[in-house]
Amino acid sequence: DAGVTQSPTHLIKTRGQHVTLRCSPISGHKSVSWYQQVLGQGPQFIFQYYEKEERGRGNFPDRFSARQFPNYSSELNVNALLLGDSALYLCASSSHGQPYTEAFFGQGTRLTVV
Amino acid sequence: KNEVEQSPQNLTAQEGEFITINCSYSVGISALHWLQQHPGGGIVSLFMLSSGKKKHGRLIATINIQEKHSSLHITASHPRDSAVYICAVRSDSNYQLIWGAGTKLIIKP
Numbered sequence: 327d328a329g330v331t332q333s334p335t336h337l338i339k340t341r342g343q344h345v346t347l348r349c350s351p352i353s354g355h356k357s358v359s360w361y362q363q364v365l366g367q368g369p370q371f372i373f374q375y376y377e378k379e380e381r382g383r384g385n386f387p388d389r390f391s392a393r394q395f396p397n398y399s400s401e402l403n404v405n406a407l408l409l410g411d412s413a414l415y416l417c418a419s420s421s422h423g424q425p426y427t428e429a430f431f432g433q434g435t436r437l438t439v440v
Numbered sequence: 441k442n443e444v445e446q447s448p449q450n451l452t453a454q455e456g457e458f459i460t461i462n463c464s465y466s467v468g469i470s471a472l473h474w475l476q477q478h479p480g481g482g483i484v485s486l487f488m489l490s491s492g493k494k495k496h497g498r499l500i501a502t503i504n505i506q507e508k509h510s511s512l513h514i515t516a517s518h519p520r521d522s523a524v525y526i527c528a529v530r531s532d533s534n535y536q537l538i539w540g541a542g543t544k545l546i547i548k549p
Contacts, residue, residue, distance in 0.1 A: 359537070368444075368526060368539035369483075382536050416483060418537075429473070429537070431483035 330419050330432035338438045339407050347402040347435045351419030357381075358400040359429065360392060361416040369416055375400055404437075412439045443467050446527050446540035454548055459514040461543045463527030466508065470532040474501050474512045477524040477542065486512070486525075517547045 331350045339345050351358050357376040361369035371384040375394035389405045398419075404411055414436050418429040444465045453459055463472070474486045487494050487501040489510065494501050498517075503510040514521055527540040 361537075361539075368528075368541045369537075370539070371536050374536065382534055384536070418483075428485060428488045430485060431475070433482040 330417055330430050332415075332417050332432035332435050334435060335433065336436045336438075338440060340440055341407055341409060343407050343439075344403065344405050345407060345437060347404075347415050347417075347437070348399065349402070349417030349419075349432060350399045351417075352430055355419040355421050355430075356398050357420045358394055358398065359418045359420075360400070360402045361418065362386070363414040363416060363434070364410075365413070372402065372415075407439045409439050412437060442541070443538050444527055444529055444540040446525075446543050448543060449541065450544045450546075452546045452548065453517055455518060457517050457547075459517050459521070459545065459547075461512045461525050461527075461545070463510045463512070463540055464508060465510075465527075465529045465538070467529065467538065468532040469508075469529040471530045472503055472510050473528045473530070473537070474510070475526045475528060477526060479523075483526070514545075519547045519549050522546050 333348045349358055359374040360372040362372055363369040372386050373392040374382040378394045392402045394400045414434045416434045417432045420429045447462045471488050471490045473488050476484045476486055489501055489503045498515045500513040524542040524544050526542045528537045530537055
């Protein structure tokens with residue numbers, strides 16, 4: 327069974343552009359969370375989706391948006407990219423949104439904004 | 441003050457040494473996670489704890505809910521244990537993960 331898969335693995339974009347990152351959770355998992363990890367820091371929570379509904383949102387500007395599809399895969403969209411958006415974007419899946427659920431992480435997408 | 445504090449930030453040890461990484465938190469939690477991140481970014485979940493102690497191979501994780509403190513121990517450390525170890529707690533108010541900054545561990549042969 328495949329783990330959490332993210333695509334692409336690496337991406338270079340120019341300031342002002344838009345980017346879409348994708349995540350496929352573990353089969354059977356209904357919750358997907360997105361995190362941003364700037365170099366040298368711990369991950370910061372961006373969004374959580376469960377059963378296609380947003381369950382939580384971190385302290386990120388409206389340039390960041392996400393959605394979850396009927397097959398529970400998810401996209402993270404970032405508009406009007408800034409240099410500071412350069413980071414590793416991590417996706418985590420869990421079987422449901424309950425507090426004791428273990429999260430499984432993808433390898434991440436490394437975004438570089440130039 | 442960060443809600444999740446890890447210590448030390450960096451740790452270098454010789455192969456075979458016993459390693460301890462500490463995590464303190466200041467919020468109410470429903471669970472605490474220890475995760476491992478290798479260069480290149482992929483994160484692997486090592487433990488999820490809500491009480492007591494768990495052991496997996498050479499790794500041991502403990503948590504003291506009253507003191508809001510957890511430790512990750514590595515016995516008979518090996519160079520392949522070199523990685524960043526991250527403590528993350530799941531808030532009991534909004535169920536989101538709050539992350540520590542990580543401990544960079546280097547084990548020298």
